[in-house]
Amino acid sequence: MTSAKIRVSDVNKIFEVPGSRRVPGHLATAVEGVDFDVHDGEFVTMVGPSGSGKTTILDLVAGLTTPTSGSILVDGTPINGPGRDRGVVFQQYALLPWKSTLDNIVFALKAAGRGRHRAERRRLAREYLELVGLKDYANRYPHQLSGGMKQRVAIARSLSYQPEILLMDEPFGALDAQTRELLQSELLRLWKSTGTTVLFITHSVEEAVYLGQRVVVLEARPGRVKAVVDVDRPEPPAGTDPRSTPEFITHRRRVWELLHGRDHLAEAPEDPDAHHVPATHDLSIAGPTGDAHRLERNPS
Numbered sequence: 001m002t003s004a005k006i007r008v009s010d011v012n013k014i015f016e017v018p019g020s021r022r023v024p025g026h027l028a029t030a031v032e033g034v035d036f037d038v039h040d041g042e043f044v045t046m047v048g049p050s051g052s053g054k055t056t057i058l059d060l061v062a063g064l065t066t067p068t069s070g071s072i073l074v075d076g077t078p079i080n081g082p083g084r085d086r087g088v089v090f091q092q093y094a095l096l097p098w099k100s101t102l103d104n105i106v107f108a109l110k111a112a113g114r115g116r117h118r119a120e121r122r123r124l125a126r127e128y129l130e131l132v133g134l135k136d137y138a139n140r141y142p143h144q145l146s147g148g149m150k151q152r153v154a155i156a157r158s159l160s161y162q163p164e165i166l167l168m169d170e171p172f173g174a175l176d177a178q179t180r181e182l183l184q185s186e187l188l189r190l191w192k193s194t195g196t197t198v199l200f201i202t203h204s205v206e207e208a209v210y211l212g213q214r215v216v217v218l219e220a221r222p223g224r225v226k227a228v229v230d231v232d233r234p235e236p237p238a239g240t241d242p243r244s245t246p247e248f249i250t251h252r253r254r255v256w257e258l259l260h261g262r263d264h265l266a267e268a269p270e271d272p273d274a275h276h277v278p279a280t281h282d283l284s285i286a287g288p289t290g291d292a293h294r295l296e297r298n299p300s
């Protein structure tokens with residue numbers, strides 16, 4: 001039986017926006033009445049237009065900020081600030097530039113109280129680097145690594161805390177298409193082998209559907225959960241592109257329609273002209289990186 005590892009219930013977050021001499025300050029509701037669960041060991045992705053509160057929600061679950069009202073429970077207990085049970089991976093890698101790849105991980109292991117002595121921490125750090133395919137880069141410094149490599153180090157560092165939950169805020173957003181696809185499948189492999197519960201934020205519909213077992217779709221102003229889409233897709237035959245299966249295309253289209261406010265077209269087929277989505281439309285959302293789905297601020 002699955003249980004809620006993370007339970008977000010009726011969460012509101014209102015920020016105070018300070019004024020200036022000319023403009024009075026005001027309150028800004030970032031998210032309103034947000035409800036969703038992430039089950040133990042589940043991989044949940046979250047998409048939404050810019051400003052819909054994705055990062056706010058992730059920060060709340062990480063304990064970096066507190067909700068104005070509502071509750072966030074981890075294993076049934078209200079969270080009380082950040083904790084080692086929750087590792088966070090941001091889009092920017094936040095590695096220590098003066099430490100080698102290996103020492104960045106050693107540093108994290110020490111902070112987590114893992115390893116009895118330096119030699120053991122170095123051995124563990126090498127294991128984590130091997131896990132993310134970087135064992136030959138142990139002595140490089142962050143500025144000597146590509147963006148994808150830096151993000152692998154950041155993921156290895158987060159995993160070295162052995163968190164039960166991994167919170168990822170657009171971790172692959174700055175990477176090129178090929179590296180992004182590679183890291184997506186590596187992340188799935190790591191997730192399957194560690195059993196970690198993952199909440200992953202992205203702008204990309206493609207990425208959300210590829211990675212998530214469920215996709216939480218947000219709407220903006222204020223940010224609310226519009227729908228939660230189950231992504232039940234069979235394993236494709238070996239050698240087949242998992243993004244080209246009919247199931248994948250159906251889920252991607254459903255999430256795209258929800259994001260673009262066309263979900264009512266799919267659900268209200270009375271008007272045949274209104275719900276017709278041309279085939280070219282599907283092709284336009286089929287880019288491998290999902291960049292085509294990136295939503296602009298203030299979409300009209």
Ligand SMILES: Nc1ncnc2c1ncn2[C@@H]1O[C@H](COP(=O)(O)OP(=O)(O)OP(=O)(O)O)[C@@H](O)[C@H]1O
Pocket residue numbers: 015016017028029030031048049050051052053054055056057223
């Ligand atoms: N510290 C803050 N003070 C005031 N307003 C904030 C603050 N942080 C976020 N907001 C507002 O809350 C709303 C949600 O912001 P958030 O960054 O969570 O959205 P997002 O979906 O992650 O956006 P993006 O996709 O552009 O990163 C926005 O309107 C933003 O301006």
